[in-house]
Amino acid sequence: MSEARGGLRELTRTVGAAVALQWRAAPLASVFALLLTLCTGSVAAAGGWLTKALLDELGRGALADSQRALTLAVGAAAVVGGSMAILNVSEYLTGVIRWGVTLEVERRLFTKVAALEGLHHFEDPAFHGRLRLAEEAARDAPQQLIEFVKATLRMLVTVGTLSAVVLLVSPPMALLLLLAGGVALLAQLVRSRWLVELAVALVPTYRWRDFYHALLVDVRAAKESRLFGLGDLLLERMVASLRKAADRELAVTRKGLAVQAALSLLTAAVAAVGSFIVARGALQGRLQLGDVSLFLAAVAGIQGAFNGLLAQVEFAGRSVQTFKHYLDIIALPVHAPEASRPVAPLRHGVELRDVWFRYDAQGPWVLRGVSLFIPAAGSVGLVGVNGAGKSTLVKLLCRLYDAERGQILWDGVDVRELDARALRRRMTATFQDFMTYDFTAAENIGLGDLDRLKDEARIRDVARLAEIDEKLASLPAGYHTLLSRVLEGEDEDMPAGVSLSGGQWQRLALARALMRQDVDLLVLDEPSSGLDAAAEFHIHRTLARHGEGRARLLISHRMSALRSADTLFVLSEGRIIEQGSHDALMTAGGEYARLFTLQASGYQDERVASRAGQKEVA
Numbered sequence: 092m093s094e095a096r097g098g099l100r101e102l103t104r105t106v107g108a109a110v111a112l113q114w115r116a117a118p119l120a121s122v123f124a125l126l127l128t129l130c131t132g133s134v135a136a137a138g139g140w141l142t143k144a145l146l147d148e149l150g151r152g153a154l155a156d157s158q159r160a161l162t163l164a165v166g167a168a169a170v171v172g173g174s175m176a177i178l179n180v181s182e183y184l185t186g187v188i189r190w191g192v193t194l195e196v197e198r199r200l201f202t203k204v205a206a207l208e209g210l211h212h213f214e215d216p217a218f219h220g221r222l223r224l225a226e227e228a229a230r231d232a233p234q235q236l237i238e239f240v241k242a243t244l245r246m247l248v249t250v251g252t253l254s255a256v257v258l259l260v261s262p263p264m265a266l267l268l269l270l271a272g273g274v275a276l277l278a279q280l281v282r283s284r285w286l287v288e289l290a291v292a293l294v295p296t297y298r299w300r301d302f303y304h305a306l307l308v309d310v311r312a313a314k315e316s317r318l319f320g321l322g323d324l325l326l327e328r329m330v331a332s333l334r335k336a337a338d339r340e341l342a343v344t345r346k347g348l349a350v351q352a353a354l355s356l357l358t359a360a361v362a363a364v365g366s367f368i369v370a371r372g373a374l375q376g377r378l379q380l381g382d383v384s385l386f387l388a389a390v391a392g393i394q395g396a397f398n399g400l401l402a403q404v405e406f407a408g409r410s411v412q413t414f415k416h417y418l419d420i421i422a423l424p425v426h427a428p429e430a431s432r433p434v435a436p437l438r439h440g441v442e443l444r445d446v447w448f449r450y451d452a453q454g455p456w457v458l459r460g461v462s463l464f465i466p467a468a469g470s471v472g473l474v475g476v477n478g479a480g481k482s483t484l485v486k487l488l489c490r491l492y493d494a495e496r497g498q499i500l501w502d503g504v505d506v507r508e509l510d511a512r513a514l515r516r517r518m519t520a521t522f523q524d525f526m527t528y529d530f531t532a533a534e535n536i537g538l539g540d541l542d543r544l545k546d547e548a549r550i551r552d553v554a555r556l557a558e559i560d561e562k563l564a565s566l567p568a569g570y571h572t573l574l575s576r577v578l579e580g581e582d583e584d585m586p587a588g589v590s591l592s593g594g595q596w597q598r599l600a601l602a603r604a605l606m607r608q609d610v611d612l613l614v615l616d617e618p619s620s621g622l623d624a625a626a627e628f629h630i631h632r633t634l635a636r637h638g639e640g641r642a643r644l645l646i647s648h649r650m651s652a653l654r655s656a657d658t659l660f661v662l663s664e665g666r667i668i669e670q671g672s673h674d675a676l677m678t679a680g681g682e683y684a685r686l687f688t689l690q691a692s693g694y695q696d697e698r699v700a701s702r703a704g705q706k707e708v709a
């Protein structure tokens with residue numbers, strides 16, 4: 092009982108939200124659509140009544156009033172013609188409302204997604220599942236729920252008016268019809284519940300299918316896929332996902348077939364019983380020809396109205412569930428900037444104080460009591476083997492996650508008390524897994540500072556700093572060349588897109604990070620991993636110049652790039668195990684010295700070393 096009440100509450104909440112959404116998206120069209128719905132609901136009864144009156148009049152033979160018969164005939168024809176006109180206008184209004192609602196829903200959904208703070212939602216498979224359902228809902232659910240509301244209204248008006256008509260002819264029959272309709276409705280609700288449960292259960296299957304599909308068409312995946320011959324394997328897995336979905340859907344459809352067959356039998360039986368009652372009444376002279384016609388039209392009308400609603404129930408049940416996911420995502424809390432303290436320019440430095448962090452509450456600790464200080468005008472280098480936690484530390488600094496224990500302090504203020512967006516505006520960063528946007532070259536750089544997205548002079552300045560200006564200027568449309576091999580420009584004159592090399596993309600990412608001028612903290616996570624040796628040397632000199640007077644955190648596996656940092660921290664399994672200047676750490680002979688010597692020895696050529704040795708001896 093309480094479950095049914097909960098279900099009803101859920102239905103009311105969802106349908107209410109869909110109706111409110113439609114009202115906001117297209118108020119005028121909604122009012123007209125409602126009026127037309129009420130009109131179409133009464134068409135059957137009006138048409139039936141006019142036909143009955145016409146037949147009764149004609150049945151009077153020579154006594155018939157020809158003027159009245161003619162008026163009734165014209166009236167019945169007008170009702171049919173009018174209902175067709177209403178249908179056409181309704182279709183147009185449905186289009187207007189559908190577009191209004193789709194735009195509104197997509198805008199609201201992705202405004203919310205864009206406003207979500209941090210990364211944890213985006214690294215949660217359950218969130219992606221919900222988002223998929225919500226997007227599905229954004230496309231169809233409000234419309235289907237509104238169609239359901241309209242079908243219910245139409246059904247109520249049709250059944251109400253026609254039942255009144257049938258009641259006049261045969262009261263028991265009216266009851267029978269309503270009962271049969273009610274049973275069919277309940278059965279359909281059960282069927283729709285099965286379908287909803289199936290849709291939710293199949294979300295991961297469809298997401299895997301999408302994933303294999305993306306791998307089959309993605310240009311980057313195509314390289315490995317061709318080289319390792321992965322095409323058949325991916326295809327097989329994609330088809331297997333689809334087959335799984337198809338098998339499960341067909342199983343539910345088969346289950347529903349029995350229900351459907353029982354419903355058809357019930358409908359036919361009710362119609363047969365009704366016809367029998369009326370035919371007998373006519374034979375016994377209790378009913379006239381018009382009554383028979385009216386009754387048969389009413390039976391067909393009521394069953395048609397119920398069937399119309401039944402068809403909507405299936406979609407509506409599914410929509411209630413998917414739309415619920417949309418409403419849940421819309422209701423997710425986002426950070427309220429007004430609740431946070433403004434961020435002052437950095438004067439002393441950023442401090443990590445005994446920071447502990449793990450990605451999942453049950454997962455292993457990734458950072459275990461990290462403490463380090465990045466002075467406002469100093470540089471810090473972070474060293475550590477793969478998986479030590481370096482990039483995780485960067486994510487915490489950018490407030491993409493918050494520490495579980497300990498604090499990150501911005502001039503002594505816990506960053507959790509600060510407005511995250513304002514904090515991010517005071518810093519810039521290049522990430523190890525930087526983005527390559529399929530935009531123009533200028534936009535790829537300008538995105539680093541949206542206020543200067545069109546500032547070509549500034550864009551070229553930072554491109555020069557990142558030593559990519561010459562290359563970009565030489566592209567077919569210079570900085571306005573699209574950097575894409577998968578999208579084409581919407582503008583016909585635009586030359587075909589081009590792609591860059593890995594190192595060139597990295598320079599572009601670096602230029603993007605340099606776009607922001609008024610920043611206090613510069614975070615560079617492997618900014619030169621893809622650069623050739625000469626370029627790396629130049630870039631680091633440029634970065635050192637550019638970063639002067641700011642707090643800098645530099646991460647690199649190329650240890651030579653870090654040696655000039657004021658302080659170096661060695662991170663191992665989430666702990667700082669050494670710290671000091673390059674010279675101090677080399678003298679100490681610990682992990683840093685071991686890693687540095689190991690890397691340096693890889694660059695030693697014995698012939699050069701032995702020549703150097705001979706010179707020393709001489």
Ligand SMILES: Nc1ncnc2c1ncn2[C@@H]1O[C@H](COP(=O)(O)OP(=O)(O)OP(=O)(O)O)[C@@H](O)[C@H]1O
Binds near residue numbers: 450477483
């Ligand atoms: N989003 C994530 N969810 C769960 N675990 C993660 C996530 N990102 C990283 N990890 C785990 O956290 C640990 C530290 O990863 P991190 O990327 O910080 O290392 P790193 O020092 O930057 O390594 P590398 O030198 O390879 O870039 C790893 O064991 C990794 O598996």
